[in-house]
Amino acid sequence: MQIFAYPGDRVDFISKSASAGAVEFGDPIGLIEEFFGPAHTKTDLQNKEGHQELTYYNGSLSFEFSVGKLYAITVEPALSKEKIEIFVDRERVSGPVGEAAQERTEQVGVTANYGDVLETIRFTARNN
Numbered sequence: 105m106q107i108f109a110y111p112g113d114r115v116d117f118i119s120k121s122a123s124a125g126a127v128e129f130g131d132p133i134g135l136i137e138e139f140f141g142p143a144h145t146k147t148d149l150q151n152k153e154g155h156q157e158l159t160y161y162n163g164s165l166s167f168e169f170s171v172g173k174l175y176a177i178t179v180e181p182a183l184s185k186e187k188i189e190i191f192v193d194r195e196r197v198s199g200p201v202g203e204a205a206q207e208r209t210e211q212v213g214v215t216a217n218y219g220d221v222l223e224t225i226r227f228t229a230r231n232n
């Protein structure tokens with residue numbers, strides 16, 4: 105899967121089969137479930153940050169909702185059985201990347217944790 109993030113705006117998803125779609129911050133829970141199908145896990149109650157959460161692909165993809173609207177997307181590529189490539193504004197930031205990718209995520213205000221490779225990346229809605 106390839107994930108193209110445009111921080112604060114939208115995130116595009118492209119599967120191996122070349123099916124694609126985008127989710128925008130502020131989208132309702134129903135739209136995410138329509139696009140990805142039933143969540144693998146879904147919190148009925150709010151998590152510790154006060155958001156409802158849907159997860160997919162062994163927890164590698166997590167959607168958080170505040171007042172029923174998409175607030176944040178967290179990706180943990182290593183948890184997925186499928187290879188996940190992540191791009192921020194068309195620049196690759198996943199896999200064995202260098203300092204330039206780490207600097208790029210910092211420049212656009214994206215929270216990313218790196219070890220030898222990208223471990224976790226979190227995109228949030230603007231002004232939040």
